[in-house]
Amino acid sequence: MQNYYRSLKKFQYSTALPIFLMITDAFIIYSLIKVSIHYNWLTAVDYEPTILGLVTAFLILSWVISGLIASTYQVENLGTLEKIMYYSSNTSVLYAALLIGLKLSSILPGFSWLDLSLIFSSTVISVVLVRSFMLRLYRYYRKLPFNQKPCIVIGTNQSALNLFHYFQNTPTLTQRFKGFFDHEEPFLNELKPWYLGGLSEVQAFCLENGIKEIYYTKPNDRSYLNDLQDFAERHFIYLGIVPDLDSDEKRKIDAQLFDDGKIPVISFRNTPLRLIVNAQIKRLFDILFSGLVLIALSISVFPIIALAIKIDSPGPILFRQLRPGRNNRLFWCYKFRTMKVNNQVEVQASKNDTRITRFGAFLRKTSLDELPQFFNVLIGDMSVVGPRPNMQNQLLYYSKHIPEYPIRHTITPGITGYAQVSGFRGETKELYLMRKRVEYDLEYMQNWSLSLDIKIIWLTVLNMIKGEENAY
Known part of the structure; x- marks a missing residue:
């Protein structure tokens, strides 16, 4: 046995879910105050907008601090309706104490005791209802076949x-x-x-x-x-x-x-990504990141690259190829075409490859040819970060010579990866080069975190700016 699940709790007590819940609670309190003032349910209607904003911030901060002290944001305390009710009750007691303290210290001079009672009760009820709805939605999602x-x-x-x-x-x-x-x-x-x-x-x-x-x-x-x-x-x-x-x-x-x-x-x-909460965090990040990138590039870079490809050589703008993804399931991987149209699509590109066009060499050097793969990320065939998907013939060959090679296919392949930003990109003439890639891929899988993904993305951007020495 190689590893104990020593770091599992670190991933169970994820920071992403608590932050999401804090933002949700803040939005609930902000909305309640805006609605209450709009319908004249509060007496504190004469506050200047700036002062009202500061007061709202105090109320939100008081609730969040109460929740942190009462452990209501911890993942394991959100699994049942009973736990939600129990920890929300603990939070409400602390919240009430803080509201009383704010009122007595004259930080909320325009709010009457009736106002604070209305804010307190509506906040507690709304948070419990929203948490309960989220729990039901989450349970339904978990029961889906996939x-x-x-x-x-x-x-x-x-x-x-x-x-x-x-x-x-x-x-x-x-x-x-x-x-x-x-x-x-x-x-x-x-x-x-x-x-x-x-x-x-x-x-x-x-x-x-x-x-x-x-x-x-x-x-x-x-x-x-x-x-x-x-x-x-x-x-x-x-x-x-x-x-x-x-x-x-x-x-x-x-x-x-x-x-x-x-x-x-x-x-x-x-394998942290085996936990559903981590897999969902990574998937949510992929959807948001790839969606923003595709929107930005579609109105800026994509039209220019498409025109340059058509001018440089005859043929389609995009190149697609079947690649093995997670659990070896084949998917169409998209790239900007960087080669002349040829019949050697399963042959890995090499240095001074005559198939590569002039503009294609630039795209490969800067990794811009990979940009269409954000569409693969959006539909779920790929992730922004993960082991790079190799060709089918490479899968068959390396699976026979590198025992650990199939393990990299237990997670979704990525546009960029830990191996690529660590200097192992390009042609793999020697078997040891692929062994090193596999080592980095497995290290990534065993140490995954959202911060590691962001670090790899940042290093990839820096490499794109500098130009990849092994990209050809």
């Missing part, structure tokens, strides 16, 4: 039973439990209906039923685990080890897969 992860459990011991109960009693999980595999049928009657077969049948069942996750609960069998790990990595299946630990031992492992921390899971690889 979010479901069929999973199986290997073993029928106490750890397997605990995991089974967790799957059965937690409807908000994206995992959809299919059954158990073990050497023999389980002893407990509760588990017998879920018994699927022996260990030799696991791989065939996974392939036939599209299994996405395997949880191994049996005592360590190094030979079988190695074989299972190789199979899982080849077919993009998550493999987690669920150890049989007592409560004291569980507390020593800073690695829980599930929300309440009752089920410790040891992973062969640290």
